[in-house]
Amino acid sequence: MHIALVIYGSLDQTSGGYLYDRKLVEYLQKRGDTVTILSLPGRSYGASILQNWKASAFDYGQFDLVIQDELLHPSLFWANRLYQAGPPMLALVHHLRVSESHPAFLMPLYRWIERSFLSSVDGFIFNSSATLLSVQRVFPNNRPYVIARPAGNFPKLNRAGTTQGQGGLDILFVGNIIERKGLHTLIQALIDLEQKGHSPVRTLMVVGDSSVDPTYARRVDRLAKQLPPGRVQCMGKVDDERLLSLYQSSQILAVPSQHEGFGIVYLEAMGLGLVPLASRDGGAVELIDDGVNGFLVSPGDYARIAEIIARLGTDPVLLQRMAKASVEKARSFPDWDESMEGIYRFIHDLVGDSGGGKSR
Template sequence: MRVGLVVYGDLDTRSGGYVYDRQLVDHLRELGDEVELFSLPERRYGRAFAQNVDRSFRRRLRAADLDVLLEDELCHPSLLWTNRRLDFDAPVVALVHHLRSAERHAPWKNGFYRRVERQYLRGVDGYVYNSETTRSTVAALAEPSPGVVAYPAGDRFGGALSPETVRERARTPTLRVVTLGNVTPRKGIHTLVEGLERTRGDWTLTVVGDDAADSAYTAFLRQRIKRLGVAGSVSFTGRLADDDVADVLARSHVLAMPSTYEGFGIAYLEGMAFGLPAVATTAGGAAELVTDRVNGLLVEPDDPSAVTDALAPLCRNRERLVRLSLAALDRYRSHPTWRETAETVQGFLRSLA
């Protein structure tokens, strides 16, 4: 099967949904499919609409002789009218990580985003969803079938830590918290820092991710950290290679990401491979993975006090930390691997092609 995938930019320099895209490409190829990438330049939302008039891009798609075309839904403003003008027989499938209109924006903006996404979603032939929550958000705008839920996996760093290693690590006096992902307002790192500052007990926070993704927010965040007097406890690593990310996760105790919205939250699952209970958002699909007070803790977005309530007991009670950590390991082991996710997607694409 010849599969095309439309994305913004370079798969090798991204995180979040691009981890999903990259893993899917690699595993579809391992399963015997040919996958061709079609990269579009990433532009501001309004300017992206101009890409719909690019005839050369449509010619490239038609010349590829594809059996099915996958499109990362993030690219929807660039593809809104392109899809209507493609004029080829291959089905077009939207790969939906989460809708822009599901995020927090001004009401007028979200109204605009909903109209655009509704038009895009109604112009494709099928959907791959990263969670049941994402399927539900699409259903509010368009008929959600044919479609398949193919959950992200957490095994890109290899196998899980042993329970013995997790128990030994919990003896470290300072609670080591890590957050993983691009440094943007949606990830709620400012909320995490404020919640930690109110925590009585020794802690450190390591922020792993591209801190140049939103330079204004990063500057605001650094100022907030300085004003709170916790600069000595917070470190920014910037982007790291996978091996280095794995090293940070292996040394940490908890992965905290109180985002304003997550379609699923790959980072939560990747942390669970290292026995890290997740402090996760109630907004979005994280609850499909994180069971509150079992393998992690669910907190409301923009609520530093909830973050404090979640993390403060783990500073004091290491038996509770171990219990949550071992449950996180169990949850990771019960979850599909990236290969199994790719097999689910492959079966669905073949049913359409």
């Protein structure tokens, strides 16, 4: 089968969504399908809307199936309406823009555009049950779908070996340096602990691209300067070997995002014996049993984050017990091949049932 995958930019970008897309392409090719990448340049939201004219020139007729990363919804919501015939189109949904925090006056526009895109496709590939529910809230429908949860990039441990380093906790943050990921909330929690005079934290290591939102990156830098020198160490983008080393030297992964469709980084860290601290808004609830193998916090609740860090920093037995539970939970999740096989069967059944044509 010949499949088109529509994305922004190239597949080698460093985010969980692009990792998922790469794994999907690799698996489909391994199973004998041909995958062609159709790309649009990444732009601001307003400029992306203007790219509908460019997307309308894509020749979908040469493909048996078109998969569109939902990230492109502003560039495709109108262009998709122009295709009255042709192969089935699926949306690959990592998370919705309307699940994020934006200025209130813009939300009706974002919701209308996103709903228009979702209603223009024939079915869905979801990375979590939480993402499925998010779509149903925006666009209630009974179109075919599959849920294929991600896996991590590193082999899972057979047992946890996490112990607190001498001198305090080493906490790891992994994600692009953008407001949605909540790094400012995490640093504010460390400031709160420092001001109370009993911080158990030795270092916060920050891995991620700071060029995505330079204004926000400067805001985070100003916050970090309120902590003792060296407390926050910004590593920038790192390769897999370096990231694995940072996982292995840390005890806690803290990424208190506003929302995550799934959160590959949580699963990855859990498989390596870290205790995750994540947002309760989104797919992390499918991974983390609050207080058992990690912690879930409300977006922006730095006081609760500080409380959790203080507790883990003073109770090494609890830290070790939760690290072990974290590994056990991660090992219960499928690997990439198992998840991608679910997508492979779904799309082949869909194309067979539709006779190669659109079903909506």
